[in-house]
Amino acid sequence: MKTYLGCIPCFFKQTIEAGKMMGLPDDKVKRMLDKVALQIPEIELASSPPAMGRIIHRIIREQINNPDPYLELKQKSNEIALAIFPDLKKMVENSEDRLLKAVEIAIAGNIIDYGAVVDLDINKEINSIVNSEEDKIRNESTRHFAFLEFKNSLAKANTLLYLADNAGEIVFDRVLIEEIKNLYPDLQIYCAVRGNPVLNDCLIADAVSVGIDKITTVISNGTDAPGTILDSCSKEFLDIWNASDLIISKGQGNYESLSNQQGNIFFMFIAKCEVLAGDIGCCLRDVILCRNR
Amino acid sequence: MKTYLGCIPCFFKQTIEAGKMMGLPDDKVKRMLDKVALQIPEIELASSPPAMGRIIHRIIREQINNPDPYLELKQKSNEIALAIFPDLKKMVENSEDRLLKAVEIAIAGNIIDYGAVVDLDINKEINSIVNSEEDKIRNESTRHFAFLEFKNSLAKANTLLYLADNAGEIVFDRVLIEEIKNLYPDLQIYCAVRGNPVLNDCLIADAVSVGIDKITTVISNGTDAPGTILDSCSKEFLDIWNASDLIISKGQGNYESLSNQQGNIFFMFIAKCEVLAGDIGCCLRDVILCRNR
Numbered sequence: 001m002k003t004y005l006g007c008i009p010c011f012f013k014q015t016i017e018a019g020k021m022m023g024l025p026d027d028k029v030k031r032m033l034d035k036v037a038l039q040i041p042e043i044e045l046a047s048s049p050p051a052m053g054r055i056i057h058r059i060i061r062e063q064i065n066n067p068d069p070y071l072e073l074k075q076k077s078n079e080i081a082l083a084i085f086p087d088l089k090k091m092v093e094n095s096e097d098r099l100l101k102a103v104e105i106a107i108a109g110n111i112i113d114y115g116a117v118v119d120l121d122i123n124k125e126i127n128s129i130v131n132s133e134e135d136k137i138r139n140e141s142t143r144h145f146a147f148l149e150f151k152n153s154l155a156k157a158n159t160l161l162y163l164a165d166n167a168g169e170i171v172f173d174r175v176l177i178e179e180i181k182n183l184y185p186d187l188q189i190y191c192a193v194r195g196n197p198v199l200n201d202c203l204i205a206d207a208v209s210v211g212i213d214k215i216t217t218v219i220s221n222g223t224d225a226p227g228t229i230l231d232s233c234s235k236e237f238l239d240i241w242n243a244s245d246l247i248i249s250k251g252q253g254n255y256e257s258l259s260n261q262q263g264n265i266f267f268m269f270i271a272k273c274e275v276l277a278g279d280i281g282c283c284l285r286d287v288i289l290c291r292n293r
Numbered sequence: 294m295k296t297y298l299g300c301i302p303c304f305f306k307q308t309i310e311a312g313k314m315m316g317l318p319d320d321k322v323k324r325m326l327d328k329v330a331l332q333i334p335e336i337e338l339a340s341s342p343p344a345m346g347r348i349i350h351r352i353i354r355e356q357i358n359n360p361d362p363y364l365e366l367k368q369k370s371n372e373i374a375l376a377i378f379p380d381l382k383k384m385v386e387n388s389e390d391r392l393l394k395a396v397e398i399a400i401a402g403n404i405i406d407y408g409a410v411v412d413l414d415i416n417k418e419i420n421s422i423v424n425s426e427e428d429k430i431r432n433e434s435t436r437h438f439a440f441l442e443f444k445n446s447l448a449k450a451n452t453l454l455y456l457a458d459n460a461g462e463i464v465f466d467r468v469l470i471e472e473i474k475n476l477y478p479d480l481q482i483y484c485a486v487r488g489n490p491v492l493n494d495c496l497i498a499d500a501v502s503v504g505i506d507k508i509t510t511v512i513s514n515g516t517d518a519p520g521t522i523l524d525s526c527s528k529e530f531l532d533i534w535n536a537s538d539l540i541i542s543k544g545q546g547n548y549e550s551l552s553n554q555q556g557n558i559f560f561m562f563i564a565k566c567e568v569l570a571g572d573i574g575c576c577l578r579d580v581i582l583c584r585n586r
Contacts, residue, residue: 040327
């Protein structure tokens with residue numbers, strides 16, 4: 001996805017939100033905004049929004065002199081999500097279509113956003129998303145929920161690369177990954193996380209702390225973009241990218257950076273902003289399972 | 294009012310909206326955004342938002358090489374508003390409290406915004422605002438509607454300076470000014486407009502085209518800010534400002550630039566943005582008649 005004009009005010013909004021979340025005074029946030037502003041002429045609309053997101057979060061980390069300001073929030077998100085992991089597993093076990101339910105849960109996990117996790121009633125959110133999703137699948141508006149296509153693709157795959165998104169959310173990913181392993185024990189599965197801290201995105205430590213390393217090979221993508229910008233990923237990651245015949249890409253940042261890439265990619269996320277909803281042609285907060293272009 | 298952090302994303306939003314209203318292609322709007330971005334480090338949060346508004350609209354006018362891009366829209370707004378002027382007068386004549394109704398109408402005129410006027414059902418808007426305002430006055434939430442204070446101040450005034458805001462809206466101002474003249478025929482009234490084009494704000498031509506010059510002395514404030522930044526106003530304007538014992542300040546831009554100034558100022562406007570609503574402690578779209586601090 002390209003950077004839309006509407007992304008530009010949002011880059012500043014995100015910087016303010018990050019500054020507020022860190023409890024910074026206005027003058028310090030203003031200095032961050034000044035630095036972000038000076039980068040605006042450097043962005044081309046043809047690049048994807050996570051390219052600027054990467055710059056913004058580098059500026060934030062530098063300004064507050066903290067290499068991982070979201071560390072505590074990430075740990076807390078993982079803990080909260082792990083506490084409901086047994087409930088999530090039960091939801092799958094009690095469902096008529098286990099794979100469908102696991103996919104719904106993995107997407108529902110994408111509701112966990114850096115500002116929202118502490119107060120979030122995750123059970124309520126999941127039920128609301130999963131229920132609305134069931135309605136969607138039963139009704140005609142399945143345009144952005146390509147579940148059957150995904151199921152067929154999964155049945156044929158030999159190597160799956162699963163691109164994780166946020167801390168906390170990765171516990172929900174574990175539910176889907178375990179279900180996939182259950183269905184296809186011989187499938188080779190890699191789970192990729194960010195190479196360096198950015199926002200509340202998963203690092204290897206998060207994947208390990210929620211046990212993803214026990215069920216997949218966890219790899220780093222080698223970069224600090226809040227998405228997967230292939231040009232800046234490590235050779236190790238790109239080798240696995242090229243060797244995978246199915247890619248599951250979680251979250252908005254991965255969609256934004258990969259929607260125009262080639263490959264057998266299925267995106268799973270909740271549409272959290274108007275610009276992205278416009279790009280897809282969906283509504284805000286829609287539950288999305290779609291392919292690349 | 295100071296510039297809040299939340300104003301900064303909005304400066305970019307306003308630039309995009311202006312560019313879209315002018316039908317410019319994305320790359321041209323991006324170049325405007327780049328120039329606006331480079332000015333961000335120059336703004337101090339202590340200055341009022343119209344200081345940046347002035348810079349933004351200078352950039353827009355320069356980039357499209359048009360000294361008054363809103364000219365046609367302003368003329369159209371005046372025409373539409375003039376067409377309903379007799380109805381507005383009738384509303385005053387049929388009301389129990391003529392001054393109150395005229396104030397309500399003048400504030401209702403502030404709903405006319407540059408993007409909105411063409412499709413706006415002005416009669417419906419006025420009725421909805423006037424009615425909700427009547428409810429407000431009757432109920433307890435009169436906190437931001439200091440009508441009695443205004444009425445008392447008006448009764449004592451010798452010289453009134455009326456700061457106009459948008460084209461179109463100025464027809465609604467004429468209703469209030471005529472009612473004030475009717476009540477106080479000896480009151481000296483000045484109506485001030487912007488000195489140079491900015492947004493859809495009134496110039497002398499607009500005041501003349503709706504007949505304000507027949508009932509008041511129309512003056513220019515000498516600047517192109519979308520508000521009244523006293524430091525940049527002309528000596529002629531400041532002499533009248535200092536000589537006036539009552540100032541009616543219409544619209545959000547005038548509030549933003551004058552809310553912390555001294556003087557006997559009454560602000561009349563509709564709260565059109567969250568940041569300003571937060572500054573006042575009111576809700577979005579609240580009808581405001583308040584004093585300076």
